[in-house]
Amino acid sequence: MQSHDSTAAGPPRRRFVEAILGGGLLASLASFFYPVLRYLIPPRVVDLGVDEVVAAKVGELRANGSKIFRFGSHPALLVMTTEGEYRALSAVCTHLSCTVQYRSDLHEIWCACHNGLYDLNGRNISGPPPRPLQAFHVHVRGDEIVVSRIREA
């Protein structure tokens, strides 16, 4: 008769049982935590994928004035220059995503969060912004000012 602690059969068998037990335990733990981890990641919000919006009515803006409007799920900026020309740009600062504003005293676009400056073409000219603001296409249709994404050719 073989004793329980026989070195011939016991330890390998015990190791096997331990591995099964340990593996099962780990697998069950993983099955508990996996849903929790997935739960923590928020569901993806469908980007409305807007290509064109009516930013304002003609006559709403005065020369050297501006307006922030909604472009899809992000804010955008419509500026009427002193020459009466319209410019539309993303209002999301390329530095840390604050919302920029038009400074009529500087004729430039300014981010209040970290003092970033852009010119009216959206070029980052001073302060921390690393990239230019995304520019949009503006055209007037009837009495509406329509802003659309610039299509890459």
Added chain:
Amino acid sequence: MSLLASARDWLDERFHWAELIAPLKKKTVPVHKLSPWYFLGGITLFLFMIQVCTGILLLLYYRPGANESFESVQYIMTRVQFGWLVRSIHSYAANLMILTAFAHMFSVVFLRAYRKPRELTWVSGMLLLFLAMGFGFSGYLLPWNTLAFFATKVGTEISGQVPLIGHGIMVFLRGGEDVTGATVTRFFGFHVAVLPGITTLLILVHLALVQYFGMSVPPGVEARWKASPGEARQMKFFPNFFLRELMAWYIALGVLGALAAIRPWDLGTKADPFSAAPAGIRPEWYFMFMFQTLKEIPAKVWFLDGEVVGILTFGAAGALWLLLPFFDPLARGRGRRFIMGAAIFALSYMIAMTTYGYLAK
């Protein structure tokens, strides 16, 4: 037999009460000219308890969410009786708690109380300070006002700059790609459930360690006491030091009440995600030195983005700071002076950058 004595006997019969509280009875506090610094940890603890109490009171009326947060805090401030007082005390105590925690930390550095065997006491304290800053960051957004909205936007965006894992962290914190009502719900969860749970546990660990090792005596005083043991003075913790601590708590409560009554905490205007960030956007003052530094770093440092350099530098400095007691034994003489120099530099840098942040446009 008085009621108190019989209750004590009842407990003693069942739990050996006398044995349980024996260590507390033996606890002493060293008495020397730097002893007042021992009060800071206790005051921080008291302010935390105030936070728990006023936080629970605020929970009775606060509702998280983009359409309700601001309105519910406004309701607390204007309609609920003494709501202004409770919320103002919560805000002031939060700020004071961070202040006393920082002061506590620097006093520990300058008195070198972190040295062996108290390394883990230091580490637990530093983790508590980080948690307190997490409390501040998450609580700042809860009223959903303009200032908080943009500060949170910037703060979470900064975490998004960390290479590789940054974007994941940012989405996790925001509950999406942008700061929205979902962010408020998340921050609310962190602020009232996750952080309090972890913090309470860690405070218990911190206090147990302090209790276990006893109070540290500054090296200079320790050397003098060793040379002439007759000079060593101790004070009993119960009741002598404890009663003094209670007086400090009472004063802190008076200061809080006075601040809240003289200048109730501002609510500001409701956040509008589709409006320009107003001038004067700033985080809470204890993040100011980091905020201002990021403002000063140019867009590109060599080939790296400026803010990435900033975040990594602050991250590395924080990690080194956390491990400070482990470097201390390696340094002797000049090395130790270097550590002190670094601590003085850190403190002056923080004060200078914070002041600059408030003065600069």
